[in-house]
Amino acid sequence: MSPATATALKWTGLAVAAIVAGVGLIFGFYEGVPAQQVILYTAATFALVAWVWRSYTTRWAEGASAVEASREGAGSRRRAWRAFARNYRWIIAGLVVLLAVFGICSATITGFFSVLNIISLLVLIGLLVFSSFMSRFVVENRSAFIGLTVLVGLFVVGSLKVEGFVYANNIKSMLLFASFLGLACVGQTMVALLGGLDLSIPFVIGAANVGLLYLIGLGVPAWFAVVLIILLGVAIGLLNGFLSFRLQGQALILTLGIGFAVSGLTQILTSLGSRFAGNVFGSVPEWLSNLAAMNGRTFGLEVPPVIVIWLVVAALLIVGMKNTVYGRYLYALGGNRVSAARLSISERGYWTAAYAISGGVSAMTGALLLGWSGGGFIGVGQPYLFMTLAAVVIGGTSLLGGHGGYGFTVIGVLVLQVLTSFLVGIGLDYQWQQFIFGLLILPMVALYARSPHIRTQV
Amino acid sequence: MSDSLPTATPLRAGAAAASTYLLVPIMLFFALLIVAVLRSESLVTSAGLGSAVIVVTPLVLATYALMALAIAGRGTVDLSIGPLIGFVNVTLIQLFDQQFLDSPVAFVLYALAVGVAYQLVMGLIIVFVRVQPIIVALSGYLALSGVNLVIMQRPGGVAPDWMQSWGLGISVFSPVTLILILATVAWLLFTRTAFYGHLRLMGSDERAAFTSGVRINVVRLGAHAIGGLFAGLAALTYTSLISSGDPTQGTTYTLIAVTALVLGGASLAGGRGGVIGSLLGAVNIYLITYVLATFNFGAVQSFVTDLAYGTILVLSLLLTVVLPHIRGVVRSVSPLLFFAVLSLIALGVIIHATYDYSKPGAEAGAGAGSSGITVLGAEPAAPASDSGSGITVLGSGSSAPAGDAGTGITVLGGPTEPAVPAAPAAPAAAPPPQPAPAFIFEAGSPAPDVEAPVPPSAPRLAGPLAIAGLLILSLLVILRTMVAQAGASRSLAPLVYVVVAAVVLLGVYAAADPSGVGLLGGPAARTEGRG
Incomplete structure (x- = not known):
């Protein structure tokens, strides 16, 4: 110079x-x-x-x-x-x-x-x-780095702009909603690691939400009803995985079809003999409300247990995916089907298992959401239809499979949640939030998930 | 172009293989059609078909848009199609409200331009930023569905006057039908070009396309432009359907259109898909809703619809898995033959239902009341409903069912009396009627809630119209099959052009007349429409 x-x-x-x-x-x-x-x-x-x-x-x-x-x-x-x-x-x-x-x-x-x-x-x-500047040095997990940077930026700007943004209560409520979204994203992440998509998540959440209240209303013991609902969710997931294995290019639409069917069936079953079709009435047991309500307590601490549940699930997944055979094989399959199959890793088994986990966790989310809202509503999962996808993508898990992980999704979920909270704080409506989410996804993904040019793949 | 020749042969083979996938939608279509006709007589009337076309056209066009993009490969599923339709709709209505788009030409051009511009931006991002298409689509979905609500908080506004009459749905021949036919024919013509060959090659194997010198970026952008055109048309017909602006309703088209696309046998993985399949898929969706609506499920109606959508979707997907295994059997079945045989059966059932199931007297006109516009998911009127629409025959006093029958039915010559069951004069195309009123082919009077007076001779059109519709459909299929399969049939292309030219001329003729609707139906139809 x-x-x-x-x-x-x-x-x-x-x-x-x-x-x-x-x-x-x-x-x-x-x-x-x-x-x-x-x-x-x-x-x-x-x-x-x-x-x-x-x-x-x-x-x-x-x-x-x-x-x-x-x-x-x-x-x-x-x-x-x-x-x-x-x-x-x-x-x-x-x-x-x-x-x-x-x-x-x-x-x-x-x-x-x-x-x-x-x-x-x-x-x-x-x-x-x-x-x-820094991302030149961060090669391995660039998406996580960018996500964290955005998170910090949002937090700083948020605390500058919004009164009470960093108060304990606000952070608690952010974490609460983040934990619902985070739990709903567990399945989407696992499935995305294999290169699939699961659009049945919102429908399973809604169905579990209504179905659980219905079961409780029938007089089934609440804990048993929860277990039953989660098992049903696993069953739906198994069905998803089993059917979509031969149709992997069309997993998106197949899971959507299953989702339609599940939510329709649940509503028909729960409204049989009821004069108020589509509405289920009943009372939610105390402990279930405590699990998910804003003023819930975990062992005396003023933290809603659902946050703790989410943290535990996240920790288990992050550690487990790195250190267990199942986790490593999942990545192997996502990275390269053929070589994984040569190692005699069962494609069908892992694919189905990932969907089963997705179904089970979604059902659990539905049950927890029942505790939060106190009333059954089939549409409770609808916001999660594309939000799970957005969180996974923003976090940096590749939708083509093999790269990413739940840790990334946690970052994605936090970014979305903090952004929502910030936008609500500065007085923007739901529609503006959607708009900004939409505009946010592209540049973030463009920073780290660009596919290589075709001429490098020939 | 010289490179159209080498690609021609494999494409033909591919087309033949892909047409096997048409068997599922064709089968489903006729099964649903037969059930629909048996359940409710009102579908196969002039009014019933008219309203069906009005309702189904936006969905069909949206499915076309998805199809053009899905063929381009890379797993392009344009989730943003629904919000895009909504966006064009609300901006059209808002701009019209502020007197920016007074001329119809500007109105139409604006819709098309916005559709194309949006899709081109999307295509540019996919091509140059190289982000996965589904992520771009997702982000477009979120952004547009937000913007729609910003532009228009709640449903409102009015469509221009000249568009109001489009959405009446009292006759099969309306500008909406014309748009649908034009779009379909345009795509069929497009399949004759080398560009289409490149598109399919790229969709099935992008690397192969690149290495064989196809300019994949241009092709991908072209696919997006075509998708945008279809999306603009879909938004236009959607606007005419609801005659107002609605920021949220359009969004629901995303999932339905994707469903229709897959029901039509297209592959979301790319390379496979066609206009016939998409058309059938969208019509099937409509028929599912229609058939389910004829059963009275009461409060759980929409849940049953959901369940049926899901189940049929999954089953039809599973059938496409099975198809390759039974290809040995299936190969000998040409879709055309299949279509012809099934349409004969369906025609038989329709005629059977017309003349054998018809009961004299009160129930004769039942069901014809369903010609009001039903948006997808809403219920068409149940069969055997009480709405009376009689069979009106020129000159004779009208028959009308008992009860409140006379509503809205005026016959040339005098008010109706609930009396004489009419012996309608047979339309030319139908066999001589039995003494009992044969209502399917004849009853075509609009629903009581349409204020327009009933044209006296409109009922006579219904039969020929139904048959003409079937004929046109068969003709299209035959043309398509001949064009696609026969190597030596290049000489057929002029014929296709002639057909298109005829359709265009008819369209111009229709557009030239201010009343806009039902012009082709003869002198009587002039009185139709509100204008």
């Missing part, structure tokens, strides 16, 4: 930092934020921007000059910039998009342009630069 470039870069950086900090300062006073805070934030902004600029421009410039050197010393500044732009096109694109979104929001939403929002923007930009 020529000294002239270095000097130019340094001064540009200082100027950018000063401009950004100045904007913050002006708007801080303009909005009537207390002076100490404004000064503090201004200084922090300036320092942050200047530091980020300094530490990364030197690296980029070095990288650029290395490229230059390999091209036999053409020292022109223009080429350096071009190489720079090429090497970091994704970061630049991300920055542009972020700034554009910010600009559009400031232009359209009154009151959007405030100090806190600018700081949030800076935090996001910092995280973007940081993660894209």
Whole structure:
């Protein structure tokens, strides 16, 4: 790097930092934020921007000059910039998009342009630069790294923007909902590891929810009813796996069909002889409500047991998938069917077992959701139809199989849940949440799950 | 193009093998059709068919859109088709409400353009960012279903006046039918091109396509553009069906359309699928709903429908697993022959039901009341319902069933009296009637809730229309089969073009007349429609 470039870069950086900090300062006073805070934030902004600029421009410039050197010393500044732009096109694109979104929001939403929002923007930009820089070193589990970064970013922005975001109660409720989603995702993850999909999950959840209440209403002992429901879920999963094994390309639609059938059948069975078709009445036993309710207690602690259940399940899965024969074989099958079959791993057995687990855990989720809501409702699983898929994908489990794991899905679930909580906190409706989820999935997946170009596969 | 030649032969073979998969939907179609006719007489009337076409067309077109993408391979299942239809619907209605899309041409073009633009963006992301299609579709699903609710919080708005008459469903021949036929024929023509060969090659084996020099990126984008066109048409017909905007209802099309696609024998894994199968699949879905609605399950109706959907879907998938094993037997069965035989049987059953099951008097006109528009999942009126629609014959006093029969039925010449059971004059195509009213082929009067006066001679059209529909269908199948199978039949292509040209001309003629509906039905039909 020529000294002239270095000097130019340094001064540009200082100027950018000063401009950004100045904007913050002006708007801080303009909005009537207390002076100490404004000064503090201004200084922090300036320092942050200047530091980020300094530490990364030197690296980029070095990288650029290395490229230059390999091209036999053409020292022109223009080429350096071009190489720079090429090497970091994704970061630049991300920055542009972020700034554009910010600009559009400031232009359209009154009151959007405030100090806190600018700081949030800076935090996001910092995280973007940081993660894209770091992800060069993180090769193995890049999706987990990106997921965690997004999680941290969301948390920071959330606690800045939303009053009470980091209060214990809010965190508890986030974890509570995350644990339902997380449990619903167990099956989807296992199945995705084999390259399948299970769309019957929401229907099984709904059916278990209604069916359990119906059984309890019939006078079956509650614990026995729960066991029965879970066994039925396993049976449905077995059916799913058994039937879809020969139709793996169409597992999506087959499980959907089974799901339709299951939910229809459950509703017919439960509304036979009832005047209120589709509605099941009954009382949920105390211990089941305690398991899943917000004010539930685990051994005296003020933590809903369902969170503990989720943590235990997650720990078991994460450790188990790494260390048991079943887990390793599952990955082996997902990675390469043929070589796994040569090791005499039963394809059909593992496929069916993964679906059976999925069915069982979904039924359990349905039962827990009954404890949470206190009333049976067949549609209780509907939000999970695509949410499980989204969580698995955001976490970084490949839908083609063989890569990922439940640990990744946990990150995906947390990202979705924290994002939901944040969006609710800043007053966005359900439809905006959906929209933002949709827009979030693509770039996150694009960062780590791009398939190779076809010419590399020939 | 010179490369169309080498690909031709394997494609033909592939088409023949794939057509085996049509056997399942064909069988299902006729089974359902026969049950439907036996259960409820109102389906095979002019009004019944008309409303069936209106209801089923958006689903068929959505299935076409999915099909075009599913053929492209890589497991492309466009989950976002439902929200896309909803998106076009709500933006159409909102823009029209603010007087941006006053001209019909702009209205239609907008729908098509949005469909194509969205699909192209999706295709570009798949091609260049190289994310799995299902993830792109998932993200589109979430984003669009959110946006729809932002654009329009609750159902509302009105469709343009010129579109109102589309959705009446009182005659088989309506602009919606025209759109359906045009779309189908367009796809059949498209299968003649080399581009289609490349598409299928890419769908079955992308690597092979790439190494043999097919520009797979272009082909994939082309498939998306075609899918977008179909999606735009689906949104247009959907708008005409509900005559308003609805942000959430369109979303439900995703699952139904995927189901229809698979019921039609297409493979979600790519490379296999066709327009006939998709059409049959979507019609089968409608017929399932229809048949189930004729049974009175009371409150559990929708649950039974769910159960039936699921079971039939799973069974039909399992049949496709079995098919390769019994291919030795199946190979000799040509789908065309199969279709012809089954349609003869079905025709026999329809005629049988018409003349043998018809009871004189009160129940004669029963069931004809179901011609009101039924959205998928809603119930068509049950058979033997009380709504009276008599058989009206030009000149003679009308028969009408006892009771509240006379509603909405006016005959040229005077009000109806619940009296003389009419001996209807036979339409030309049908055999001479028996003394008892033969209602299936004749009764075509609209439901009482349609305010339009009944055209006196409309009933006489029903029979010819039903037969004409069957004939057109058979003709299409024959053409398709000949075109696809015979190597030397390239000379047939002009014939296809002639047929298309005729259809287009008819369409122009239909569009030129402001009342829009039922123009082909002869002089009497002019009075139809609200306009």
